[in-house]
Amino acid sequence: MTTIKQFQTNPYAKNWQARILSVSGNRLVLDQTIFAPEAGGQSCDLGAIRLMDTDETASVTYVGETNGILEHTADSLSPGFVPGAEVLLSLDWARRFDHMQNHLAEHILSGILYSRFHIENKGFHLGATLSTLDADTPDLSPEQLSQLEDQANQVIYQALPVEIRILEKKEDANAFPLRKPLKVEEDISVVTIPGVDCVACCCPHPATTAEVGLVKILRAEHYKGMTRVTFVAGARALSDYQAKHQIVSQLNRQFSADEATLLDKIRIQTEKAEKTKQSLYAMKEVFSKDQALRLLNKQREAALANGRQMPVTGHFPELSLDDLKRIAKYALKETDQPVILSTDQSFAVFLTHSGKSSLRCGQLVREFAVGFGGKGGGSDTQAQALFREPSLRDNFIDILLAQLKALA
Ligand SMILES: [Zn+2]
Numbered sequence: 541m542t543t544i545k546q547f548q549t550n551p552y553a554k555n556w557q558a559r560i561l562s563v564s565g566n567r568l569v570l571d572q573t574i575f576a577p578e579a580g581g582q583s584c585d586l587g588a589i590r591l592m593d594t595d596e597t598a599s600v601t602y603v604g605e606t607n608g609i610l611e612h613t614a615d616s617l618s619p620g621f622v623p624g625a626e627v628l629l630s631l632d633w634a635r636r637f638d639h640m641q642n643h644l645a646e647h648i649l650s651g652i653l654y655s656r657f658h659i660e661n662k663g664f665h666l667g668a669t670l671s672t673l674d675a676d677t678p679d680l681s682p683e684q685l686s687q688l689e690d691q692a693n694q695v696i697y698q699a700l701p702v703e704i705r706i707l708e709k710k711e712d713a714n715a716f717p718l719r720k721p722l723k724v725e726e727d728i729s730v731v732t733i734p735g736v737d738c739v740a741c742c743c744p745h746p747a748t749t750a751e752v753g754l755v756k757i758l759r760a761e762h763y764k765g766m767t768r769v770t771f772v773a774g775a776r777a778l779s780d781y782q783a784k785h786q787i788v789s790q791l792n793r794q795f796s797a798d799e800a801t802l803l804d805k806i807r808i809q810t811e812k813a814e815k816t817k818q819s820l821y822a823m824k825e826v827f828s829k830d831q832a833l834r835l836l837n838k839q840r841e842a843a844l845a846n847g848r849q850m851p852v853t854g855h856f857p858e859l860s861l862d863d864l865k866r867i868a869k870y871a872l873k874e875t876d877q878p879v880i881l882s883t884d885q886s887f888a889v890f891l892t893h894s895g896k897s898s899l900r901c902g903q904l905v906r907e908f909a910v911g912f913g914g915k916g917g918g919s920d921t922q923a924q925a926l927f928r929e930p931s932l933r934d935n936f937i938d939i940l941l942a943q944l945k946a947l948a
Contacts, residue, residue: 543610544572547585548704548729551640551744556629557592563621567611568598574629575612576636576744577605582643582666585636589614592626640746641774642671644702645755647745648692649673649771651737654719656691657684662766669776670758675767680760685769689757695736699750703732713740756780824866831856832870839877848948851877851941857884861924864890868922880940887933891940892922898947908939 541561546553558570568589578584584603589612590596598614598621605611614621621627643666650661653675663674680688706729707713713728719739722728731745732738746752754777758770772780792798795805835854842850852871856864864881868890871879876896882889889909891901901923905916909925913932916925927933 541569541609543570545576545610545742546572546574547576547744548706548742550574551746554631554633558627558629560621560623560625560627562623563617564611566614566617568614568617568621569609569611570627570629573603573610573612574631575600575603576639576742577603577610579605579742581664582639582743585631585639587629587631589621590628590630591618591620592628594620596620636744638775639666640744641752642666642772642776643743644745644749645692645752645771645773646671646673647702647731647733647737647739647741648695648749648752648755649688649769650739651719651733652688652691652695655736657688660719670770670772672768672770674763675760675769677767678762678765680767680769685757685760688769689755692755695733696749696752696755699748700733700736701748702745703734704745705730705732753777754781824863828863828866829870831867832874835867835871835879836874839875849877851944852879853881853937853941855882859883860885861888861890861926864888865892868892878944880937882933882937884930887927887930888916889925889927889933889936889940890922891924895921899944904940904943909936912936 543561546556550556553574556572556574558572560568561571562569575585575587585600587600589598589600596618598617600612601615602613603610604613646661646664646666650664650673653659653661659680660676661673662676663672665672705716706727708726708728710722710725710728713722713730716730716732717738718730719737722740724740728740729742730738731741733749736749751774753774755771755773756777758772758780760767760769762768788799788802791806792802795802795809797805831854835852839850839852852875854867856867861883864883868879868881872892872894876894878891878893878897878899880889880891891899891904893899893901900920902918902920905914905918905923905925909916909927912935913929914925914927914936916923918924925933925936927936
């Protein structure tokens with residue numbers, strides 16, 4: 541049951557008439573097909589198969605070739621799909637042409653790598669958005685990648701013919717300067733781009749290199765001792781350019797720049813932001829130390845008024861938990877009494893001590909915050925609790941103060 545591979549010799553056929561040779565479950569074998577199977581690192585063609593002169597249509601969900609049998613898998617088949625029935629094949633042409641563009645780009649890149657850089661391509665994958673090839677070399681320099689990209693696009697501009705020769709015997713194919721050794725014995729399709737590439741390949745190809753339109757190498761990275769080159773070609777390369785142009789245009793507006801000045805403006809802004817960050821950090825340190833001293837004075841006065849040791853307490857509605865921790869750090873340099881600080885940000889409480897208090901911070905949070913509309917945790921010497929609303933936080937602080945009073 542040999543299927544004539546019309547996709548090799550008629551790669552532009554979007555519709556084709558065929559006859560069913562066999563049916564097995566949802567799988568069909570046809571006398572001829574324009575659907576290219578999954579092969580050589582790229583997925584299969586998709587589309588529809590309609591029974592001739594009827595409305596009975598099946599969607600093609602997969603096409604695969606095993607042991608020379610090319611099978612079309614359909615979503616479901618109505619009873620009319622029987623051996624001998626005539627069918628009309630319709631290709632998802634947008635998908636096919638995208639595959640043809642990116643597939644031929646791989647031929648061009650691999651051919652240049654082989655003929656001009658003496659590097660073999662050991663693997664190809666045509667993904668849904670990006671394609672990769674594995675150049676058999678541990679390193680490709682930025683200059684080599686740039687040359688490869690330039691030369692590949694030159695080959696596209698030259699609109700070189702893509703010559704397909706179907707040969708019956710291996711010996712006939714071996715007469716060609718093939719880039720890779722042959723894997724098949726008969727019905728060999730040799731694909732030649734004059735002066736660029738020559739390899740056996742059964743996929744559908746555009747008639748000339750011009751149809752690739754554009755190829756852009758996006759990156760190269762080390763992969764199993766080789767270099768994996770990621771690229772886009774054809775309409776994908778245009779989409780990639782459009783998306784990136786949009787990003788650059790948006791950045792230009794944001795930084796009041798153009799392509800010539802954008803990077804400089806971003807560098808200047810980044811340096812300014814870094815200086816501001818350093819200055820803010822310095823100010824936070826000064827502020828925290830100052831606030832710690834203020835709270836310590838208040839604590840001493842309260843201790844005198846109450847005639848007992850008092851914790852250091854303070855409320856800073858606008859500050860973050862990290863800011864509270866910074867103030868507490870300075871306070872602990874001057875006192876062994878517990879420090880209890882709060883904020884309106886996440887209605888948080890931070891409690892800590894130098895280790896000389898018997899207050900067990902983490903345990904108090906687990907006992908009196910978690911389960912009382914709060915969450916948090918910590919160690920014996922420092923813990924934090926965050927609450928849903930301020931009244932819950934204030935209750936927790938009251939409990940802490942009562943505990944400390946009991947300990948005093
Ligand atoms: Zn090919």
